[in-house]
Amino acid sequence: MNNIAGSRSALVWIVNLCVLGLVCLWLFPTFGLFVSSFRTADQIATSGWWRAVFASEQNLTLRTAPPETQVQQGDMYVIEGNLFGENPDAVISVWGVSSRDIDAYTPGDTAELRRGGEITVQADGAYRLVNSEAFEGKRGPRVFVTATAPPELTFQNYKNILFDPANVDGMAKAFFNTLTVTIPATIIPILVAAFAAYALAWMDFPGRALLIAAVVGLLVVPLQLALIPLLKLHLSIGIGKSYLGIWLAHTGFGLPLAIYLLRNYMAGLPRDIIENARVDGATDFQIFTKIILPLSFPALASFAIFQFLWTWNDLLVAKVFLIDASGQTTVMTAQIVELMGTRGGNWEILATAAFVSIAVPLLVFFAMQKYLVRGLLAGSVK
Template structure:
């Protein structure tokens, strides 16, 4: 009965569940990265991103005010204030004066520090530190507190990543460098591959079958095999390391897939349209520009997505063909690697930099996903 027309296959639910699992596996780390990019370093260190919307309990080491702020009240010397920064809504649930006993006292309790005086800490962070003799030293008393902090989100991470004046930290210049590499490296192979695909699909000339076989063979050649020979060629002809070299490298590595994808799509176009245009006296160039290109837009757009995403996320080709010793041509993938070295413990900065890097591919993917699906199916069925 499952094969009767109009009935759904018994595997429908399995397909739906599989798709839902794949979407969740992809969405889970992306959302986590997005949420972490707005959190502070303390929050990231003490709790997972899925707890970002709930109050968090964390341990902190705070200090009372310096002894030079003390006032004399009769026979007592007193230092008063608040352990938290101005505007903080944190609430202390336990505190202590030793790292071994950070929960020795509760809010409102008074700790007897012997000759160092007596310290009282309230739940809102207000404290009173008093002694029979004058306080000495330059720093206040350390207080270990266990506080419940409300959810907190900040834009400081993005300000530091995008607006930092330090070239080693700023992602803004790396963002524009990546655009400088990606846009030409996406457009150039599309232009070349479109002409080549039309010739292989609709023009008869000697050796066409061999060229098609060569294109298919190049699809399985790892790009790592060509990196060193291609770099030597660039240096030999005077291109060296720079934007032109990386554009040509991405063009060469992307052409086999582009030609194969577009040729398969163009072969499936109605033959009657091309033959009628030739009968009307249209040249191959006119047919290509006025008929083939408009009809092949889904395939062109799908390859553009493939090429854009691959080039944007590329690190290996950029390392080989771009000069980055001065930082003037550093792309975002390289910048994140450098941040891992210089700011390996600042997870909030790394999360923000990583999300800035994937933001453009996410926009491109969601905006043009229907063309991506068409491109995956182009030429696979007749």
């Protein structure tokens, strides 16, 4: 009675809830990173991304206009302006002139400055400095305010990341370097593996079973085990520390999975199609290019997703095969690591850089995800 039409078993509901939970665990941090990439540093430091559309209270350190803007009114020297600039949009609740006592005054109060003179600050950020002697120095005094600011979303973070590489340590350069590494490192293994998979699936030759066993065995070889020997080989033949070296490294590490996946899929194709083509006089190359490749597109797309995501997010192989002190071949994963060291407090830059690094893999995945399951199940049933 538990499986009557129109009812669902408890196991189905448990599976659906688990899938929903996994989707939420993946979606919420990604969406939070996306929202944070449009926020300012002050907003990120004072409130979570879920409050991005609400006003938030922020502790700000602002400066008045420089002494060169002062005017003399009678016997007094005066500097007037607004702490928030020409378009004030925040409301000050408390303020101070010392970092040790940032809430000493309320809007409308007057405070004495350490270098002489007095300052009065209003709730909208308007201030007035008055002194019996001329103000000196190159910068105006600091004012520490606690203000409630409206939500603010900006594209400036992306402009800094993509169009002003000098200010963000070459992030735009690293983006194109990553594309330079990833695209060939995805295409080359597919081309090589497709020919090898066809041979292992449909061509009879001595030692074919041993080659298939060797491919399966290579799937479990740790990547770290082959890094140093492969690097020594590349250095000995003159392709170390170059794009060609990392392309071949990614090709070698990705070929076992590609051959295994494509061979299983091609072996599951109808034999009648292949035999009829041979009866009609088609060569193996013609069969491969005109029949096998079009029918194997789901498996090819499935491996392309895996290879692209792996090479795009790779750090270890890039660190080994693309050591470049000048930063001309630095990929995005390595550049983000550098940003964490040099700009550890600039969360808006780190959030934007991280989302830029995952935006392209997300586009590739969602564009080709309908082929993913079909490719993964290739050859699993007969």
